[in-house]
Amino acid sequence: MYAACGDIGFAGQVFDEMTERDVVSWSSMIAAYVTSKQPLNALSVFLDMKQAKEKPNSVTLVSLLSVCSHLVKIKMGESIHSYILTSDIKLDVSLATALIGMYATCGYIEKALLIFNSMNNRNLQSWTIMISGLAENGHGEEAISLFYKMEDLGFTPDTISFSGILSACSHLGLVEKGQRLFDQMVNLYKIQPTMEHYGCMADMFGRAGMIEEAYHVLKTMPMEPNSIILRSFISAYKNHGSRVSFDDNLVKLLLKIEPDLGSNYVISANMSSVSGYWREEDDVRAAMKGKGLKKVTGHSWLQDNRHSS
DNA sequence: GTAGGGTTAG
The missing domain is CATH 1.25.40 (Serine Threonine Protein Phosphatase 5, Tetratricopeptide repeat)
Structure with missing residues (x-):
């Protein structure tokens, strides 16, 4: 209990x-x-x-x-x-x-x-895990056809089934199909999208080089994007570039919600060349504040100064 | 009979 x-x-x-x-x-x-x-x-x-x-x-x-x-x-x-x-x-x-x-x-x-x-006998979980397993192992097409087969048999996909199938679309670069499924999920099945679903959509657009669309997902989703979504977007921006300028606030947010992950600071430094941001290192200082992290000299906050405040 | 299973993101 x-x-x-x-x-x-x-x-x-x-x-x-x-x-x-x-x-x-x-x-x-x-x-x-x-x-x-x-x-x-x-x-x-x-x-x-x-x-x-x-x-x-x-x-x-x-x-x-x-x-x-x-x-x-x-x-x-x-x-x-x-x-x-x-x-x-x-x-x-x-x-x-x-x-x-x-x-x-x-x-x-x-x-x-x-x-x-x-x-x-198979239940919804059996179908869902098989669909996600196929998608995960690079068999996106099979995953999608299994999803439709499951629907034909009268199973009602739930929030987790949609996470799996949207992820398959994202990996396959099937943007229209992913959009249609997302729309179906919301309007037909009346499932409230979760962080995972928005993450799949943003990732799907990002991989396809549709940076503006991905950014739109991040800005309009009803919750604050988590670190995985932020990293996925930043990496998509880096790979594809965009006509719109990079939003520094995303990096700031990443450092804010996950200040203990060293690689985030690498991402932050890399993006500085893209956006011209980082001049003052304010965001690093702000992120370290209250975490007991202390920058001594140069790179040294990555070493173990955490308990020496 | 009690208890249990499924998801995503560089």
């Missing part, structure tokens, strides 16, 4: 104090770490579970396969797969979907397809 409420630390504390653990409490704890994006901790709990001679069931394995995906551990994923085949654990829709996700994120797209095609 604490895990579900987002308090992973307290969940771990409760778990540590438990004297009687069963497969459900072990699995809950592993799942909690997966949800909190702490796959190494999830793995460590699983190792403890093995030590305690508790047998994993299909719920445990779904979470563990997700760990394999996050850490790109194909060997571990394969061994879970063979464990399933030799055990009496039933390969249900969720478990098969988790296997597809694991193989796809590890780059084994044929294996993912093999499992997908052999499934009797």
Whole structure:
């Protein structure tokens, strides 16, 4: 419950104090770490579970396969797969979907397809993960046709399905198709676009060299663009150039929201030649302020002066 | 029966 409420630390504390653990409490704890994006901790709990001679069931394995995906551990994923085949654990829709996700994120797209095609029942998640997996592995066309096939079968794509398909369009340079799908998502399916969707659209325009259109997405999206979107746009601007001058505020914003990432300062320096900005280094100073970062001489803030304030 | 799975961006 604490895990579900987002308090992973307290969940771990409760778990540590438990004297009687069963497969459900072990699995809950592993799942909690997966949800909190702490796959190494999830793995460590699983190792403890093995030590305690508790047998994993299909719920445990779904979470563990997700760990394999996050850490790109194909060997571990394969061994879970063979464990399933030799055990009496039933390969249900969720478990098969988790296997597809694991193989796809590890780059084994044929294996993912093999499992997908052999499934009797598929749900929205199975379709979505297969579509995204194809897109991710450079099979954008197949991803798009699978998306339409899924719609034909009566599945209603959700926000995550659209993230996957828009990303496929972006990678393929299919600007019109991407715009049409985005429009469908909003007007037909009444799905509110998220940061991810705007990011895909901006990235799609940027890659295609449509810098003004990409900039328009950044300026009109209803939330502040995150660092990934900003970097994607800046890089597109650098690669393609534009008749409109570069907006220095984007770099300022990048340094503001992510002052601890050193490579952002490289980007900032590179863009100075494009925009003539950086003369006073004000933005660097502003970004370092309150972060305990101290510029001593020249390049030295990149070294470990953080705690010397 | 409890617990679980899917997404993007240089």
